[in-house]
Amino acid sequence: MADLSIQFAGIKAPNPFWLASAPPTDKAYNVVRAFEAGWGGVVWKTLGEDPAAVNVSSRYSAHYGVNREVMGMNNIELITDRSLEINLREITQVKKDWPDRALVVSLMVPCVEEAWKAILPLVEATGADGIELNFGCPHGMSERGMGSAVGQVPEYVERVTRWCKTHCSLPVIVKLTPNITDIRQSARAAHRGGADAVSLINTINSITSVDLERMVALPIVGNQSTHGGYCGPAVKPIALNMVAEIARDPETRGLPISGIGGIGSWRDAAEFIALGCGSVQVCTAAMLNGFRIVEEMKDGLSRWMDSQGYKSLQDFSGRAVGNTTDWKYLDINYQVIAKIDQQACIGCGRCHIACEDTAHQAIASLKQADGSHRYEVIDAECVGCNLCQITCPVQDCIEMVVQDNGKGFLDWEHDPRNPYAVRA
Amino acid sequence: MIESLNHLPHPRDNAATLADNFSDLAPPLNDRQARLESSRCLYCYDAPCVNACPSEIDIPSFIRNIHQENIQGAAQTILSANILGGSCARVCPTEVLCQQACVRNHHQECAPVLIGQLQRYALDNANFDAHPFQRAAATGKRVAVVGAGPAGLSCAHRLALHGHDVVIFERCEKAGGLNEYGIAKYKLVDDFAQREVDFLLQIGGIEIRHGRTLGVDLTLTELRQQFDAVFLGLGLAASRQLGMADETAPGMLAATQFIRELRQADDLTKLPLADRCIVLGAGNTAIDMAVQMARLGARDVNLVYRRGHEDMGATLHEQDIAKAAQVRLMTWAQPQQVLLDDQGRVRGMRFERTHLVNGRLCATGETFELAADAIFKAIGQAFDDSALDDPMARELQRDGERIQVDGQLQTSIAGVYAGGDCTALGQDLTVQAVQHGKLAAEAIHAQLMLNVEAA
Structure with a gap:
């Protein structure tokens, strides 16, 4: 022990x-x-x-x-x-x-x-x-x-x-x-x-x-x-x-x-x-x-x-300290997208209405023949905010999947979109 | 009391024990239970429970109101969709309606939110100073409603709300229909059906004329002449027969007739007790009959059905109630002969076993006998044709034996509407009848107001 x-x-x-x-x-x-x-x-x-x-x-x-x-x-x-x-x-x-x-x-x-x-x-x-x-x-x-x-x-x-x-x-x-x-x-x-x-x-x-x-x-x-x-x-x-x-x-x-x-x-x-x-x-x-x-x-x-x-x-004391930083040092190129496990989904619609009303309109509500609804992430619209995962009542139903976008690490300090970026 | 059962003894238990046997099947939630249960609601969007409710109650909304201690608000939400929400909360087979649709049934929890119980909680605990709905200005229009059952009452309330005057013609002494006469006593205790009718009538503008029967002292022709519109909520007044010899022998009775007597009895100790009895059928009425006889003290109650458990009209929840009351559910057997004693009274029934051959129900040839002091038939209700016996009524288009209606609940005769069990639309449920009444009232209102504008 x-x-x-x-x-x-x-x-x-x-x-x-x-x-x-x-x-x-x-x-x-x-x-x-x-x-x-x-x-x-x-x-x-x-x-x-x-x-x-x-x-x-x-x-x-x-x-x-x-x-x-x-x-x-x-x-x-x-x-x-x-x-x-x-x-x-x-x-x-x-x-x-x-x-x-x-x-x-x-x-x-x-x-x-x-x-x-x-x-x-x-x-x-x-x-x-x-x-x-x-x-x-x-x-x-x-x-x-x-x-x-x-x-x-x-x-x-x-x-x-x-x-x-x-x-x-x-x-x-x-x-x-x-x-x-x-x-x-x-x-x-x-x-x-x-x-x-x-x-x-x-x-x-x-x-x-x-x-x-x-x-x-x-x-x-x-x-x-x-x-x-x-x-x-x-x-x-x-x-x-x-x-x-x-x-x-x-x-x-x-x-x-x-x-x-x-x-x-x-x-x-x-x-x-x-x-x-x-x-x-x-x-x-x-x-x-x-x-x-x-x-x-x-x-x-x-x-x-x-x-x-x-x-x-x-x-392990302090092990998470080094990974806690200022916003400006975060990787701007890192991207996650929500993925709904349709087997686990219970069809409550909470992810849809949360995203539709208050976020990025990235979860479609598709009415099925039996009157139920199927909820699907629109990948192109998803910004990876985690809101759907947070409001989902089912454990492990919505996963935020890391996207391989081929882009390397880039923080705001070095981002060309930042007018005050550090020029190399 | 019930002539064909007069030869039977009375219950052995005293009044207090019997009263206890017929107390609330599902006792109400207390404040804390309601708050806990309401917190389980996920407030679904496009909620499956609302889809599953024939009367389209906004369930997530009323449950959220309960949780936020706005009981009046919850009650108003329910009543605005379903004025008989109190009895529906008690008698609805929620296990195949809203609660079956509840997303909390998923494999992680396997337990729906107790929507029926929460609905009852809201309506039991709402404390309105005055009737929560106010009538619109009087329109001067008069509508006749035939039948003071759930369909007729619902229709009348909604019509009164819109400012029309309503006269309900009711055959029986009391209003309420099956809620008053046809539901197991332990499902609607404390005279709830009458209390609910009293509440509903508070809106005003509704007159009930009791002892009036369509086809006896009332005709559709005269109603159509005297009123601006007519709504027929006739129900299914006839009990199906076996079509077998000795069907009227002492000891043979329609289950609905016994339930009606039981519901109206002031003193349960005076009822006949069939210590050994057979109930024929597999619907909720059959279960209600069997369980109530068991609760009166019968020691040998057999419910016999010609097909299997999975074909039963009674839900699994209802079947469990029967099993808990020690009712024996026998399947794959059909009546062959009523057995009489030397005084011509029922002593039992011979059955033949059945099975499926190429999907068709057939007798196997094997028979067996069950001893019984009484046999109760609960093999379904039928439309009572004698109601539609005047020239105009005979013109009504029918859908099988029932009255044909369109999506607006209008019959083939302009200005005549129908709803509830006497139509073939939807399921034969109280909540369905309430919805029909409500929709018919809206259709009648639209039609009457259209005529006003045109004039």
């Missing part, structure tokens, strides 16, 4: 599956249950200065798919609402009892050096393996100048990271907010400040839905609501892109990345790792299913690695 153990920014863990800083890691009770279930590590829910934060009720809301599966979750919870002393005591004990697991402590204190200088030694004394700076929380704490209010200003990110590196010997992971326009600016700032790693993404500002009877957004507190932080499967594509942006940025190349955002299966994890992550963090999937999901994640990842001949995570 493949070796799932990792050493991430100097932190060892038996597997790459960590629980993200969130309700599942709020106290010893939960964390011990997580370790019993087999999680490789946890990032303890964010500690702050006393007095502890106070939370409202209710706190979560969801965006549902057609079968009521949760596509995304939204929360308006703040950092821990327990005292610093209790948290530190529990962290010390848990680390002592579970020495082989990664225990990282998330921190958020005001943006002044004294505040960080005061809390860091306390955390270091617990025996924790590292700290994660919560520069991402987009609700509540940001109104008080913390969380994403720091993460959205690269200078602040750099400055606080440097304070932490100065006043603490533990590895420092900087957790980034996605509520910015260019994630690389924040990552570069963390890197300049001396961060040992970055983790991303934190949650995205969101309102999941509106109660149209009461005319108030969800989750409801009294007769009001506020925006929360969005997480779960729906944010995975956004997270993957931001991870890739950092992984392929020359300024931050090699900076360890802990991937977060909609990870619920071994495949999700493998995708984040392929785009450059050294560990992954999970929250929503565990909140919806319990800690036991780590069993299937570990088993699935390890079997897939075996099937690919990967002995350790390093063998």
Whole structure:
């Protein structure tokens, strides 16, 4: 079996599956249950200065798919609402009892050096393996100048990271907010400040839905609501892109990345790792299913690695980074055309109407003698956009077939149609 | 009650057990089930299910409305194509119509969207403050409809919608036709047929005159004179006979007659129970008869058919219902003789086995006897000729025994239309009759309005 153990920014863990800083890691009770279930590590829910934060009720809301599966979750919870002393005591004990697991402590204190200088030694004394700076929380704490209010200003990110590196010997992971326009600016700032790693993404500002009877957004507190932080499967594509942006940025190349955002299966994890992550963090999937999901994640990842001949995570970590590039470097001459497997086709007409109404009129609807319809791709019209394949409900019915057009590689930089092309 | 079965005992079960035996065959979907099931619809374009629906309901649209919690919208979509959508949702053989056409039957899933159940859900749960259709301004035209079955009711509603006044002449005490008198009790529970008629009549402009029978106290000649147009939805009122000795002996009965009694019975414990019985036939009526007798408590129910399972008119789904009720389906045997006891009552039937010789059904010569307290004939319905007995009615062109109509549902006599089972057009199904009624109403409306414009 493949070796799932990792050493991430100097932190060892038996597997790459960590629980993200969130309700599942709020106290010893939960964390011990997580370790019993087999999680490789946890990032303890964010500690702050006393007095502890106070939370409202209710706190979560969801965006549902057609079968009521949760596509995304939204929360308006703040950092821990327990005292610093209790948290530190529990962290010390848990680390002592579970020495082989990664225990990282998330921190958020005001943006002044004294505040960080005061809390860091306390955390270091617990025996924790590292700290994660919560520069991402987009609700509540940001109104008080913390969380994403720091993460959205690269200078602040750099400055606080440097304070932490100065006043603490533990590895420092900087957790980034996605509520910015260019994630690389924040990552570069963390890197300049001396961060040992970055983790991303934190949650995205969101309102999941509106109660149209009461005319108030969800989750409801009294007769009001506020925006929360969005997480779960729906944010995975956004997270993957931001991870890739950092992984392929020359300024931050090699900076360890802990991937977060909609990870619920071994495949999700493998995708984040392929785009450059050294560990992954999970929250929503565990909140919806319990800690036991780590069993299937570990088993699935390890079997897939075996099937690919990967002995350790390093063998494939970052393997997809080199193949992720700017649009201008894509091969303009590459061409695919849709091909419908008529044996598999069930005649729903979805490909036809999608292409006919909204794309390239490249799928003909041919009425048959028995009243049914046969759908055929008009090769000359097909631009290979994938839309028909996406809307087709049948697995493997529409294949995008690579065309041998005899043309060699040509990117936009060298395309004669580009007025700004690089002339050889 | 039923004279020819008066000598039989009554069901052993008490009223509560019997009521349970005749409760909803397919219980309705709850909100969550409906939402899940509606999410399975692929919203096909040129949807095969719509092609397969005789009444052309926009199925993908109403299912999408259900999924988006717009139940009223879903119901209106259904009713605008099929005003009897509620009973069709319950009695349609969806397994050979919309659900057979559903693309979800493909090999990866082998399970269609439950279109019938979703249609029922929409109509059961839509909560209209007022009738969802408004009549057009009165045209002053009057149309006579003969028969308050699905065809007649559908025709009347659509005519009323267009502003015409309609008088329905109905032989029976209640409107609804086969929905009221001819469908297995567990398929249409809680007096649904009457509730649906009440809903339909809410549109206004429709008067039903009960106890009036064409050919008895009504003639086509006078109807054509008194009204601007006539629609005939006569159905098939006669039950086919075996043409065999002792066919009227006590213990012999047409299945439709028994089903009618059962449907109208307030107290099921008072019905006759044929503990051992034979049902002759292979259509859905034969199945309805056999299953209902089994549910009354009969322990030995044999359904006998002269050909094979694959030739049965009853769908596989119907055959499964029979099997689940412990009905024995016997094939390749035809009646040879009614067997009577010394009091002249049915004691059984002798059958001869059949087979195909060069494609022709022949007796093999082998015979066997089945003991039975009663024999129910469900070998098909026939057109009752006595309805067309006046000079004008006799002029109607016929298509075999049935009334000939063109694509507009017009008969050979101008201004006289017909639809439903009394015509040979399409299948003998409730949903087909509804469609005929609707199309005939549109044709009548077009004709009447054309005359108005010309004048």
